[in-house]
Amino acid sequence: ETGVTQTPRHLVMGMTNKKSLKCEQHLGHNAMYWYKQSAKKPLELMFVYNFKEQTENNSVPSRFSPECPNSSHLFLHLHTLQPEDSALYLCASSHPGLADYNEQFFGPGTRLTVL
Amino acid sequence: GESVGLHLPTLSVQEGDNSIINCAYSNSASDYFIWYKQESGKGPQFIIDIRSNMDKRQGQRVTVLLNKTVKHLSLQIAATQPGDSAVYFCAEENSGAGSYQLTFGKGTKLSVIP
Numbered sequence: 001e002t003g004v005t006q007t008p009r010h011l012v013m014g015m016t017n018k019k020s021l022k023c024e025q026h027l028g029h030n031a032m033y034w035y036k037q038s039a040k041k042p043l044e045l046m047f048v049y050n051f052k053e054q055t056e057n058n059s060v061p062s063r064f065s066p067e068c069p070n071s072s073h074l075f076l077h078l079h080t081l082q083p084e085d086s087a088l089y090l091c092a093s094s095h096p097g098l099a100d101y102n103e104q105f106f107g108p109g110t111r112l113t114v115l
Numbered sequence: 116g117e118s119v120g121l122h123l124p125t126l127s128v129q130e131g132d133n134s135i136i137n138c139a140y141s142n143s144a145s146d147y148f149i150w151y152k153q154e155s156g157k158g159p160q161f162i163i164d165i166r167s168n169m170d171k172r173q174g175q176r177v178t179v180l181l182n183k184t185v186k187h188l189s190l191q192i193a194a195t196q197p198g199d200s201a202v203y204f205c206a207e208e209n210s211g212a213g214s215y216q217l218t219f220g221k222g223t224k225l226s227v228i229p
Binding site for chain 2: 048
């Protein structure tokens with residue numbers, strides 16, 4: 001595997017379900033990100049982890065719970081979601097500090113549908 | 116708040132013609148800009164970037180122009196091909212803020228007419 005991978009690629013869940021999204025990066029990066037992409041809206045940054053420590057939480061509802069066990073893996077735990085949470089969830093990674101600028105590499109995303 | 120935006124949501128171009136996709140940004144402190152391409156069912160893919168100490172940068176069939184005076188960024192695609200059909204996003208970063216966060220625009224959908 002190369003780059004940034006995400007599983008599952010598609011997920012359908014009910015509002016009472018609990019599920020988790022997984023992201024893995026094979027680039028040796030130390031920062032990982034979760035974004036939400038809804039139709040006709042800009043990418044919304046949800047969480048940022050740098051060296052496994054959460055550095056940003058952009059007012060995300062508590063029904064989204066991130067976990068970063070190491071610099072290569074990132075999870076997004078989902079529970080009691082709402083239909084408006086249906087979107088494409090993208091994971092990205094980067095290596096800030098390697099250069100002065102922060103090019104982010106994205107995974108293919110998980111298409112989430114909440115019924 | 117400060118944000119990155121796009122002038123046109125859609126753009127249709129004849130195959131073989133050149134495409135120009137525009138982006139306006141409002142944060143004058145931004146010093147790094149990236150263009151991403153997102154094909155249907157895929158995540159955004161890096162195309163080209165530019166730092167604020169430059170006004171032009173060229174890649175393979177793509178050129179990014181930066182006009183800091185009017186806070187405008189453009190992506191030029193030469194000899195547009197059907198495989199160029201996608202949504203294109205610009206993103207900006209203020210490296211001095213230390214947050215390593217990119218701010219994205221809404222995107223322009225490019226459709227190439229065969």
